[in-house]
Amino acid sequence: MQNQKERAPASSGVSSGLDSSGLSQQALSVRPYQHIAVVGGGAWGTALAVVAARAGRDVRLWMRNAEQAAEMAETRTNKRYLGELPLPRGIRPMTDLAEALDGVEAVLLVTPSVTIREMAGRIGELAAPGVPIFVCAKGIEAGSGLLMSAVVEEAAPGRAIGTVTGPTFATETAAGHPTAVTVACTSGAQTPHHSRAAVRMALALTTGSFRPYVSDDMAGVEVGGAVKNVIAIACGILAGAGFGDNSRAAIITRGLDEMKELAVRLGGRRETVTGLGGLGDLILTCSSRQSRNFSYGFQRGQGIGDDAVFDGRPVVVEGRHNAVTVTDLARKLGLEMPICEMVRAITADGQPIAIAFANYWAGPIRGEPRALDMEFDHPAVEAVTRHFEDKFQ
Template sequence: MTQPPDPPGAEIPVPRDGAPRPYSAIAVIGGGSWGTALATVAARAGRDTRLWLRDAALADEINRDHVNSRYLPGIALPERLVAMTDMAAALKGAEAVLLVTPSTTIRDMAEKIAALSPRGIPIFVCAKGIEKGSGLLMSDVASQMAPERPVGTVTGPTFATETAAGHPTAVTVACTSDVRTPPGQRAAARMALSLTTDSFRPYVSDDMPGVEVGGAVKNVIAIACGILAGAGFGENSRAALITRGLDEMKELAVRLGGRRETVTGLGGLGDLMLTCSSQQSRNFYYGFQRGQGVADADVFDGKPVVVEGRHNAVTVTDLARRLNLHMPISEMVRAIVAEDAPIGEAFAAYWASPIRAERRGLELEFAHPAVEAVTRRFEDMTG
C-alpha cells in the first residue's frame, strides 16, 4: 500500500499570540473519495478526525483495516481517523465540519448538521455547484439551512487519490467571516492551519463567490474538453476551451460579487486546468466517452457515477440566463447533456458563432465567414 509519512500535529509550530490556532477536532461528513482524502489530511495534520458515512461495512473496514477499498483502494489511512455511521456521534465535540457530499444533497445535509451541532461551528462545504431552481451557490444553501455560523469551502486542483497518497497538493480555503475578527483568527485561516502537512498546502481567501464559481463552472468546461479529446482533436482545441471557459468563469463570478483575480487562482484556473486535462476527472472522462460515441446511458459502463458537470451544465446556464450573461461553452454542453443535441451540431454552432473581441470592453462583432466549412468540420463527430 501507498503510505506517506504521517507527520504528527506536534511538528506544526505552536502559533504565536494573534496567529491562527488549528481546530483540534474535525468532523468530515461524507465518506466518498474526496471526503476520505480530506479526513486523511486532517488526521495526518494531527487533528482528532471523525468520518461520517452511511455504509456500516465500509466504516468497519476503515476502522479495522485502515483502508477504504471502495473509494481509495491501495491507500493506507491514518489510525487516528475514526469512521462512524452515527452523525450525532461524529459531530460531538467537533470544532469545525467538512461537508463532502454531492451538491444535490447539501441542503438536506446542512440542515441535519445544524440540528446536531452548536451554533458558531463553521461548516466548510466541499461540493462544487449551483443549486437547481434557486441558483444559489453551495455556501448560500448551507447558510440558509445552518444560520449563525461561518460557512466556507476547501477547493482547488485536487484528485482524491493523489491527495491521500501524499502527493504535494495546494488548495484554497475560503470562508465567510465577521470583519471585526482579526484575519488570523477567522475560520478560513484556522482551517488552513488545521489541514497543513508536509504535502498539503492551503492558501486563504475571503472571496467565496470567486472561489465557488470556479468550482462549479470548471466541471462543465471539462466535459467540453473531454468530448473534443474523445473525438480525436488535440491540444489546440483543449487550450481554446480552457481559456474561453476561464473567461466565462470570471464573468459569472463578478456578477455574483466575486473578483476576477480569484478565478485565476487555485480554486478557478488551477482546478480548471487539472479537471480539463486528465481522464482521472470524472467530468473529463464522461465527455471523452461521449466524444468517442458512447451513449449517455452507457458511459462508465452504465454504472451510476456522479458527474457533477452534467448537473452543473443546467444550473450554471439557468443562472447565467437569469443574469443575462453570455456563456456559450456552458450553453453548448447543456445542449449536449441535457437537451440531446447532436455533438457535432453543438460544437459547430459554437465554433461558427460571430467573431468577437477578446476584451469585452472593445465593441466588435461580425459574422463568421466560414460557417459551412465549420459545420463540415464537426459533422463527423459522433452523437
C-alpha cells in the same frame, strides 16, 4: 498569519522564529481546529480526513454505509474509493451523525451537491452553536440558483461558512502528493486575519505535502468549482474525438472567461478565478481521464451514447447537473456562457455533438478582452459545420 510587513527575511531561517514545519511563531499563535468532523466518506471526504489526521487532528469521519464504516475501522482502508491506501489511526469512522458532531470545532461537509441542503440542516441542528461548516461540494442548486454556501446558510443559519477547494484528485491527495488548495470563508472579512475561520482551517490542514492558501471570496472560488466540471466535459469530448492540445487550450481559456464573468455578477473577484479554486481546478479537471467529467466527455466524443458511458454504471458526473444549473442562473442574470450552453445542449437537450460544437465555433467573432466591444458574423459558418460533421460522424 504574517502580512508582507511582518514577514521575516528569506535568509533568516529558523533563527527568525520559523520552526521546522515552516510556520512562523505568529502563525502558530493562531489556534488551528483540533477536533474536526468530516461528513461524507467518499473519495474526497476520506482524502480530507487523511490530510487532517496527518496534521495531527482528531478526525471523525461520518459515513452513510455502516458496513463500509465497519470495514474501514477494521482494515484502515477505504477500498471502494482509495483502494489499499492505509489510513491514519487518527480517523474514526462512524455512522451516528450526532456522535460525529459531538464536541467538534469545525465541520467539513463533503457529500454530493444534491444532498447539501439536507445534510447542512441536520448539522445545524446537531452541532454546537458557532461551529463553522466548510462545504466542499461544488455546484449550483437546481431551482434556487444558489451557490452551495448560500444553501448551507439557509439550511444552517448563523454559522461561519467556508470551503476547501482547488486542483485536487482524491487519490493523489491521500497518497501525499504535493497539493495546494484554497480555504475560503464568509466570516470575518473585515477582521484581522487571525480571527478568520478560514485561517484556523488552513492551519488545521497544513502538512508536509498539503498547502492551503486563504481567501475571503467565497463567490469567486465557488463559481470556479461549479463551472469547471462543465468545461471539462467539453474538453473531454474534443479529446475523445481526436482533437489535440490546441482545442483544449481554447476551451479552457474561453471557459475561464465565462467563469470570471459569472463570478463578478455574483459579487466575486476576477482575480480569485485565476487562482487555485478557479484556473487551477479548471486545468486539472480538463486535462486528465482521472476526472469523471473529462472521462464522460471523452467517451461521448468517441461516439459512446449517454446511457453507455462508464459501461452503463451509475457514475456521478457533476458537470451534467452543473451544465443545467449554471446556464439556468446565467440566463436569469442575462449573461452569455456559450460553452456551458453548448454542453447543456449535448448532455441535457440531446443535441448532436457535431451540431452543438458547430454552433459554438461558428458564433460571432468578438473582441478579447470583453472591454473591446466589437462583434461581427463568422465568415465561414458552412466550413465550420462541415468540419465538425466530418469529425463526429
